[in-house]
Amino acid sequence: MRSSLKSGWSRRVGVSTVAALMFAAGETAAPANADEGMWLLSSPPTQQIKARYGIEVTPEFILHAQRASVDIGASGSFVSKRGLVMTNHHVASDAIQKLSTPERDLIKNGFFARTLAEELPCADTEVTILMSIRDVTAEVNAPAAGREAAQARRANITAIEDSEKTKTGLDARVVTLYGGGQYHLYTFKRFTDVRLVFAPEVQAAYFGGDTDNFEFPRYCLDAAFMRVYENGKPYEPEHFLKFSKEGVKDGETIFVFGHPGRTQRLLTLDDLRQVRDHELPQRLATIWRMESKLREFMGKSPENARVAGDDFLGWTNSRKALTGELAGLLDPAVWKTKMAENAAVFNTGTPKAAAAREAAESLAGVRDRVREISPRSSTLGRGIPGELGSRALRMVLREGQLALSPGERLPEFSPSAIAQTDYGILAPVPIYPAFEEAQLEWWFSLLTERLGGEDPLVQQIMDGASPRELAQRVVRGTALASVDARKAMMESASSKAVPTTVDPMIALARRVAPEYLRLRRINEGEIGGKRAEAYAKIADARFEALGTSVYPDATGTLRMSYGAVEGVKSDTPPTPAFTTIAGLYDLAQRRADSREYAVAKSWMDAKDSLVLQTPFNFICTADIIGGNSGSPVINAKGEVVGLIFDGNIDSLAGAFVYDQARNRAVAVDSRAIVEALRKVYDASVLADELMAP
């Protein structure tokens, strides 16, 4: 699964800062025998694992997995001593798409670099390793003279990050946990030279398409390999994961390390109602609209289909994920669980529980505020869509932000983050004018659909033009498609020359920027601040009631999950844990009516040489969610046995509640990866690198 989180308009698999700030806290009432939890590596569930599986998880095991894991938009891991990174095809697909051209469609046809020289540098792919974790809660919460609490925290966070970056040279980020109950400082080693090594054709990676997404049984080679370079040479990681020789068995204990994006397991009941009645319907409305718009655009030509195809898969994936989440919140059984969990925290009768109740009640105003600004948040608050528009907006913001003191800036313009932001602005991504125009036209129309045509800002933005006219004017008139032009503008901005620029895309961004900034301030400052304060009190009550060994909601940062390879016994008939390669061909034959189930030509050609009984995909009980895509599944020896790429349909309600009986993570079996590399893709050199002793 892709993460259903979207940062602004661009389809990203990672988690946005806003979302990370917005959500909350701790876990209750997990049955002692459940494989529940996305655990902090700084507080691993060693006792639970020992009790449940008899396995001793050592600090060395965890540090090894931590340093071998990478954030690559979603999840990934080093799997060779020469910097090879394994992730999902659908995580790498943004990079693969950007490496494609009409003549060389790597999404459609796949890619394999037989030699280092053939590896393709990605336009804007970044990889980070989590190097260290430190609790900085007290420092973040320290009052700052002349600032109210939320501003003080923001300023403290910036100062902590800055100082750490200066000291260590590493990227530093303070992560909000338990919705404001704790703050941890994470440092990262960051790489920007990332090259594509191997990707299958999308038909093999995404066999079964939207219909089978979030389902099991599955038959997908949703895997890709990239290589991280440093100073022009393959990076040699201190830690990497070896592939298992034997693979995994039904019932075997496994571990998953990855970057779950967002769960909302411990929202108050009223906040959860707002998710059900407002947030999810509103997000789905945006998604359904985009899905329809993109499909119409893609129908017009093969080139349109190529250019927008990866975005389209991202949106349909989000649609299916959020549909499942909403279905979960419409299930009275889920509410029963949530009510019991809440009662355990709020009804203990202690002073902390009383304070938590009061804090929970104080959130009513926050919810009103969220709904009130929702038409603006969901349009102008997401910035301008497209490669050009999003960059223009960042460039316009940048110039105002750099004039502020570090503590007052948006997080991405803080001293510790500005290099990464600039890297994104200047990345040589391909620009497709027709697609840029279409996205802007849809967005301009959306402004009226949500805010009304009489809205003064909408009128100002539209500047007397129709959506199509304005989209054409700004795309055809801008120089921003050129990296050199972007660089020149940024340099002249430093010398205060940008304000006079008449580039029409920049002019558009100037009309949008003030409201965008205002909405960010409201969401991250006012709303985020009040939430953090309330949830900090709720977290106190939770720790008091349930002990401190509880995991925080997912925040897009590195976590560990554990469990076992296990089918779903409550299905009729029971769903087995494994599929085999043979099943791919069987299903394709049964669904010959559908293009989604067409077997890729390479797999048809290789059928006779494949060991058809090779396990292809499997399911396990590890507790994961969107953002975990690309996570390695490792055995107790720390060897790779699989590659998470999805959750089953019952995992979607996992955003709110974990169901041991039905919630399953879906993985590619490591043996299928090796079998396919050797027999389908003639890529034994890569298989050998994975299997190197």
Added chain:
Amino acid sequence: MRSSLKSGWSRRVGVSTVAALMFAAGETAAPANADEGMWLLSSPPTQQIKARYGIEVTPEFILHAQRASVDIGASGSFVSKRGLVMTNHHVASDAIQKLSTPERDLIKNGFFARTLAEELPCADTEVTILMSIRDVTAEVNAPAAGREAAQARRANITAIEDSEKTKTGLDARVVTLYGGGQYHLYTFKRFTDVRLVFAPEVQAAYFGGDTDNFEFPRYCLDAAFMRVYENGKPYEPEHFLKFSKEGVKDGETIFVFGHPGRTQRLLTLDDLRQVRDHELPQRLATIWRMESKLREFMGKSPENARVAGDDFLGWTNSRKALTGELAGLLDPAVWKTKMAENAAVFNTGTPKAAAAREAAESLAGVRDRVREISPRSSTLGRGIPGELGSRALRMVLREGQLALSPGERLPEFSPSAIAQTDYGILAPVPIYPAFEEAQLEWWFSLLTERLGGEDPLVQQIMDGASPRELAQRVVRGTALASVDARKAMMESASSKAVPTTVDPMIALARRVAPEYLRLRRINEGEIGGKRAEAYAKIADARFEALGTSVYPDATGTLRMSYGAVEGVKSDTPPTPAFTTIAGLYDLAQRRADSREYAVAKSWMDAKDSLVLQTPFNFICTADIIGGNSGSPVINAKGEVVGLIFDGNIDSLAGAFVYDQARNRAVAVDSRAIVEALRKVYDASVLADELMAP
């Protein structure tokens, strides 16, 4: 094009009563040389036609075309002396779908009855001929003791209809014109024995699919033939249209008779803003959602795709139509025109103009009310979706409605309409439980998405179940799939036995009915009444300013349009008026990437025998809109030269303004119909019937 109107949830091509009541009035400022207008047959634009084309349109010509035209959900016409009716495939497709089974997919494969005996009776297709037209404005507006004006009008209308039906035996309906400026009594001869004679495979009818919908050039055989029976024998109509032997030429004058569903050309500017900012966005939101849901459902199996396919095409058609309408209202050029038109009516300085302005201002409260109830109107106000749910609701309503005096009932339960309503309830339409369940599950979820999960009525409707659980419970538990069961329940209802029924679908309908009824009363009584009164005054001012020879906005009733076969000269390069059969094969070759552009096998097989230079589709300037689908295009001799099936993309803003330069109606050339019948479908017997002297 299909009409983008939907009556409740079922995809219907016709126009709903509500919509017909809701919209408005007259036409202004049409340039003297424009082919604008959807004219009442009781006030045909004979002078304009004479002036523009030198053709004398006689009362005989019009009566002939009127009686040869039929309402078949959208438009159609008698084209043989043995009751053969020509319409579009996409108009007949609902009937074709209902005649299909998994083993006999007539949508996919097409159908041809070589003999009368092979013709297939349609489950619920009705055909009506408009027999007479009489102005009853004074009778409708007569005050009634003890009733306020809107109620009095409703009661008067029912009494007029009743009395006419008693007198003539014909169906009678009072049609609201000019938004309340005039009321006309129409009588109809109605037929319910309608049989399918010929339908091509959907791939030939809808070549180019969604991508080419509302576009030109086109290559579609969007035609079907049905036969009307009376007393078990082919009906012999007094009037029918003969096919032209020569066909039509570029520049030739043509006439179109059909049932345009709805235009909004003369709303006040503020009402038009509400269409732009509220009505269209809200309707599109529903459509995008349905499109996504249906696609997901259809992906699951070939049978799902078959069962939901025709509905899906209806929704995607609506999406494209309304997207075009919204784009029109986001175009400042359109507003310029609308402002000038409004000024010509409201700014004349006469007492009538002053009254009209006051009336227009009074509509602000109506708009507020519409927005206020919109979440409920767009969900509960549309009734229960699906064949079972919609029937259950009608059955529950029926029992309460029949207890009321005729003037107080909903229009479909008035004495003149009840037979038709009962016919619909008892029609032996196929029921697909999986599709019924899916539609209900989506609707139950929609209730929460729009009204919130805490809404007391939503909670009452959901009865403690999740959407999926409740959908399964009511579909699996109901007896309504059986026509006999429906009949028995309706009979026991007459004897007051229904209230004790525990059929779960009926129980659901009982929970929904009161709110549905309340919303209908608000929309048709309160809102419709206030609108009718205001627009009656605006119509007065319009007549004063522009004379009485103006056409009313479309209301789904029979109208005539005129114009010429004409390409679009302002395109670069200019778009010619005709395509040829050769173009079909050329385009298919260019778009080999897309299934939408696959040539049907029958056409591939017949390619060598076809005269490839036969004109296939053409465009003309006749002013049409959704609902005109299936309209005959006739020449000055009253012969069929084409069959309207679509408008071009620029025709969509035609909902608000006619643009002579770019607005075009798209038709199948009659010569292509005959050529295809003879050479592709081995249906010369049908071609001979059409060409009979």
